[in-house]
Amino acid sequence: MVKALLIVMDGAGDRALKELGGKTPLEVARKPNMDGLAARxxxxxxxxxxxxxxxxxxTAHLAIFGYDPYATYSGRGAFEALGAGLELGEGDVAFRTNFATVNEDWVVVDRRAGRYIEGAExxxxxxxxxRIESHPEVEIVFKHTVEHRGVLILRGTSLSNKxxxxxxxxxxxxVPKAxxxxxxPSSKVTAEVLNEFTKKSYxxxxxxxxxxxxxxxxxxxxNIVLARGAGKLPKVPSLREKxxxxxxxxxGITLIKGVSRALGMEVLEVKGATGGLNTDVNAKFSKALEALNSGYDLVFLHIKGTDAASHDGNVRxxxxxxERIDRALGGFLSKVDLSDxxxxxxxxxxxPITVRDHTGDAVPILMAWDELVSDEVSSFSERACMRGGLHVIRGTDLMNLIANFLGKLEKFGE
Amino acid sequence: MVKALLIVMDGAGDRALKELGGKTPLEVARKPNMDGLAARxxxxxxxxxxxxxxxxxxTAHLAIFGYDPYATYSGRGAFEALGAGLELGEGDVAFRTNFATVNEDWVVVDRRAGRYIEGAExxxxxxxxxRIESHPEVEIVFKHTVEHRGVLILRGTSLSNKxxxxxxxxxxxxVPKAxxxxxxPSSKVTAEVLNEFTKKSYxxxxxxxxxxxxxxxxxxxxNIVLARGAGKLPKVPSLREKxxxxxxxxxGITLIKGVSRALGMEVLEVKGATGGLNTDVNAKFSKALEALNSGYDLVFLHIKGTDAASHDGNVRxxxxxxERIDRALGGFLSKVDLSDxxxxxxxxxxxPITVRDHTGDAVPILMAWDELVSDEVSSFSERACMRGGLHVIRGTDLMNLIANFLGKLEKFGE
Incomplete structure (x- = not known):
């Protein structure tokens, strides 16, 4: 039985950087294992x-998992809530929150209240x-996650993310009113509830x-909770159904865990997976190997560090x-066989380092498995993969290709 | 006047096969004529x-002829019926059938009743x-085709393929009930009619x-007729209208003849076209030449043998x-001129030989005509065509390209 490992290096794609002599970080990084897979x-x-x-x-991950984000995306908050381990009902609306500092006129002084909040529990x-007096039927569920961050769920029967x-x-x-x-009418009610909650949080x-x-x-x-990114549970079939x-x-990060849970994927916890530059990549690959050997068809390994460095503008x-991901990949490859x-x-x-935010540029992709007809590309980068045999795909094509190679897709017609 | 020949080698695409040293059947086959066309x-x-x-x-052929299969596919049975030479009305529903053997409890003992049924007429x-007593207005039309196979039409005014x-x-x-x-309501009626027919067939x-x-x-x-693949006549414009x-x-095969008839193409019968490995490829190319010389703009030549061998897992x-198709193509090429x-x-x-069923992998395509701007590819295979100038197209692009080169398309806008 063929299985699949999908590695997403968040924000790894970049542009021709002056400080790298017109090359991209993927082009200058020493990464023999990724290049070897590209060659195979x-x-x-x-x-x-x-x-x-x-x-x-x-939205990128929704698309990569095969869900049209324009049709299915219903706000970030839902993913944050699910990723934090909370359950979300159909009538609920969820928000990503910050603990923040405001003065007595509610003017924001620090959006992160100093970032580190000991005793936040x-x-x-x-x-x-x-308790929400204007709408006593709505229940408050608040969970602190890390640093200044948290999740707020307004639990009701038909609250809105609008x-x-x-x-x-x-x-x-x-601080503006929601x-x-x-x-x-549900949007008006939700705004009223959120405004009352915000006032009471202060x-x-x-x-x-x-x-x-x-x-x-x-x-x-x-001294205040600032909520944003209202989100409802997306109504989608699971990856298994689809x-x-x-x-x-x-x-390592809540948002990706949440997207995964929304699509019915099991989230495996790994000690040392921080979502930052200090994450334990080896531990994540070890867990991936363990998962592939214990009945999962698809293991999705997400690494945030590349994106974190990019948002900081730190090309080094x-x-x-x-390079660290590549070394960990090398250890993993020594224990697996590309025949299955x-x-x-x-x-x-x-x-891009020059933008410090997500852009809509093309990113490279490689797929390696012994039965795939290979192309002549032997390096994994934005430039080298331009000549690849997959040409250009969209995120929503990817899971169809993977499920096809794994023999999991139903035939359409006879 | 430029004319077009479209050759579809059913299921010819494959994967990197271990038994071929990582090559595909198209890569190892000696096919100088296809390679020559790729070069030109x-x-x-x-x-x-x-x-x-x-x-x-x-569904593949619907797409290749330019019809979105998601919008137009209405079940295999209709194509089987049309391909068997039956007429199908808008209210009818058609099925592909097997003569099968069941015991007295209707447990299936042989899905093909031994496959060869002498005197099946x-x-x-x-x-x-x-006669259907529960719905006497519905008429039964049954036609035996080859071996254990046949077609059933339930002829009515508003029967359903659901x-x-x-x-x-x-x-x-x-045997399950339909x-x-x-x-x-028409689906309920159709199921009742089909169940009564099945009972009476026994x-x-x-x-x-x-x-x-x-x-x-x-x-x-x-001792029983087992029906499957309920299909209605698709409501589509003909290839000529479109x-x-x-x-x-x-x-050679009923299904493809039926798809063609549903799209208003004329089906030309060729003696020796069996749809199997023993088909007379030369006779099919001769008929194609004759058709191109007698007023058709497009001749579609379908060869099933490649798919039949693949379903059998027979790489040789x-x-x-x-190679046989290539030799027949060689004879054909000696009689035509790529200027028109x-x-x-x-x-x-x-x-793929390893899968023995259809997959969603990319397949190679070549187009040759003197006026086309050629690329540098000089071999026809999954790998070589990755570098081709057409890049990647979808089935629904193909007929637009062909009709465009033939000067048959209306201009959109001015």
């Missing part, structure tokens, strides 16, 4: 969504006690002993992250 | 439907006398003298079939 397999370019379209990590507890953010996304301005973004947090303590220490108080694939995800860190394993390596989008 | 023309890859999508022969006659198969597709299980697959056949004789000889009685092409088909037979003939050669889908 077939390569090409991929646009997660479409040429030029700048994807988020969530006490704030979490206080927030979960908030509400604007409370987070103004910048400093020195007042507004309904369409005329559906009331509860600004007088909380932990914040009094922070102020005494000269730390910015975590492609016959039993799939597992190995990822990006190259070095690619299809390895796909790609990136969900480019995050 | 332009090449590329094609997905009949889309990357990874596994097409049936029917007598059984056909008996089946055509069946009914499940009576054929269980395996041995040792009871069930309606949607809530339309009553009529199990006591038929021909079967008594078979049992005396120790042969499995052809592309201005007067088209003819040369094919596949290579040898490709566009030759396209491709495959409707891959049928």
């Amino acid at each position: 397999g077939i390569t090409g370019l991929m646009y997660a969504i479409a040429p030029g379209i700048r994807p988020g990590s969530d 006490e704030l979490e507890k206080a927030l979960n006690e908030i 509400v604007s953010d409370v987070d103004p996304h910048k400093l020195g301005v007042r 507004e309904p973004l369409d005329n559906d 009331e509860v947090l600004s007088k909380h002993p932990l914040n009094k303590e922070r102020e005494r220490k000269g730390l910015p108080p975590a 492609y016959g694939l039993k799939a597992a995800t190995i990822a 860190a990006k190259v070095s992250m690619i 394993l299809l390895i796909t390596i790609t990136s969900d989008h480019a995050t | 023309g332009i090449t590329g890859l094609m997905y009949a439907i889309a990357p990874g999508i596994r097409p049936g022969s029917d 007598e059984l056909e006659k008996a089946l055509n006398e069946i 009914v499940s198969d009576v054929d269980p597709h395996k041995l040792g299980v009871r 069930e309606p697959l949607d809530n339309d 009553e009529v056949l199990s006591k038929h003298p021909l079967n008594k004789e078979r049992e005396r000889k120790g042969l499995p009685p052809a 592309y201005g092409l007067k088209a003819a088909t040369i094919a 037979a596949k290579v040898s079939m490709i 003939l566009l030759i396209t050669i491709t495959s409707d889908h891959a049928t």
Whole structure:
């Protein structure tokens, strides 16, 4: 039985960088194992969504897993909630949140309340006690995740994701009110609930002993919860229903775990998988090997470090992250056999060092498995893969190709 | 006037086969004529439907003729009926059938009733006398085709193709009842009619003298008709209406003849065209030449042998079939002139020897005509055509390209 490993190096794609003599980080990185797979397999370019379209990590991954993001994307918050291990009902709406610091006029002083909030679980507890008086049927579920980050679920019967953010996304301005973004009555209700929650979060947090303590220490108080990215559970068939694939995800970051859970993939936890540059790549590959040997058809291995380095504009860190991934890949390859394993390596989008954000450029892709008809490309990069036999695919083609090679797809017609 | 010959080698596409040292059957076959056309023309890859999508022969050919199979495919049975030379009305539903052998509990003992049924025309006659008591307005039309195969038409005013198969597709299980697959009343009626026909086929056949004789000889009685693949006549414009092409088909198998007739192509019969490995390829090319000289704009030449060999997992037979086609092509080429003939050669889908069924891999395509701008590819195979100037097209692009080169397409805009 052929199985598949899909490796996504988040934001690994880049542009011709002046500081690299017109080359890309993938071109200058020493990565003999990826290049070896390119030589054995077939390569090409991929646009997660479409040429030029700048994807988020969530929409890019929806597309890569075969779901048209225009038809299925219903906001980031849902993925954050699922990724944080919360359950989400059909009537609920979820938000990504920040603990932030505002002054008495609700002008934002620090969008991250100093980033490190010791004892945040006490704030979490206080927030979960908030009752919404204007709509007592709506329940509050708040969960702190890491640093200043958290998730808010408004649990109801028909709440809406068509509400604007409370987070103004910048400093020195007042916290805006959430507004309904369409005329559906549920959007008005949701905005009212969110505004009441935000007000009460300030009331509860600004007088909380932990914040009094922070102020005494000269730390910015975590005195408000700023919610953004309203999201509903997407109504989609699972990867198993759609492609016959039993799939597992190995990822360091909440958002990707959440997208995976929304599509019915099992999220495997790995100690040391941080989603940062300090992540334990070897541990992730070890877990991937273990998963491939324990009944999963598809193991999805997501590595965020390349994107993190790109958002920081740190080209050295990006190259070095690619090289670390390649070394870990080398260890993995010594334990597997490409006669019954299809390895796909790609990136969900480019995050050029010069842009420090996601762009809609094409990214390279390689697929290696002994039965694939190989092309003449022997290096894995934006430039080398232009000549690849896969030519250009879209994200939504990828899972059909993988399921086809694994013999999992139903035939259409006779 | 430029004319076009489209040659489809069914299931000719394949994968890197261990037994061929990692090459494909098209790569190892000696085929100087196809390679010569590749050198003169332009090449590329094609997905009949889309990357990874596994097409049936029917949906693949719909796509190759320019019809979106998702919008137009309405079941195999209709093509089988048309291909067998029957007429199909808008209210009718048609099925592909097997004569099979069941025991007294209707458990399937032989899905093909021994495959060879001498005197099957007598059984056909008996089946055509069946009257449906539950729905007397529905008429039965049954036609035996070859071996155990046949076609059943339920002739009515608004019958449905949304009914499940009576054929269980395996041995040792009871014949299932046809069930309606949607809530339309016509689906319920169709299922009832099919179930009554199936019951009566058993009553009529199990006591038929021909079967008594078979049992005396120790042969499995052809004592039931198992129907599958309910199909309605697709409502589509003809190839002539859509592309201005007067088209003819040369094919050995019923299904392809039926698809062609559904699209308004004329089916030319060729003695010795069997659809098998023993088909008379030279006779088919001779007929193609004759058709091109007698007023057809497009002649479609379908060769099933490559697919038959692949379903049998017989790599030698596949290579040898490709070589036989190439020799016949050589004879044909000596009689034509590429200044006024566009030759396209491709495959409707891959049928890898290792899979023995259709897959969604890319297949090679070549187009040769003196006015085409050629590329540098000089060999016709999955690998060589990766570097071709056509890059990657979809099945639904092909007829537009052909009609365009033939000067048959209307201009869109001014």
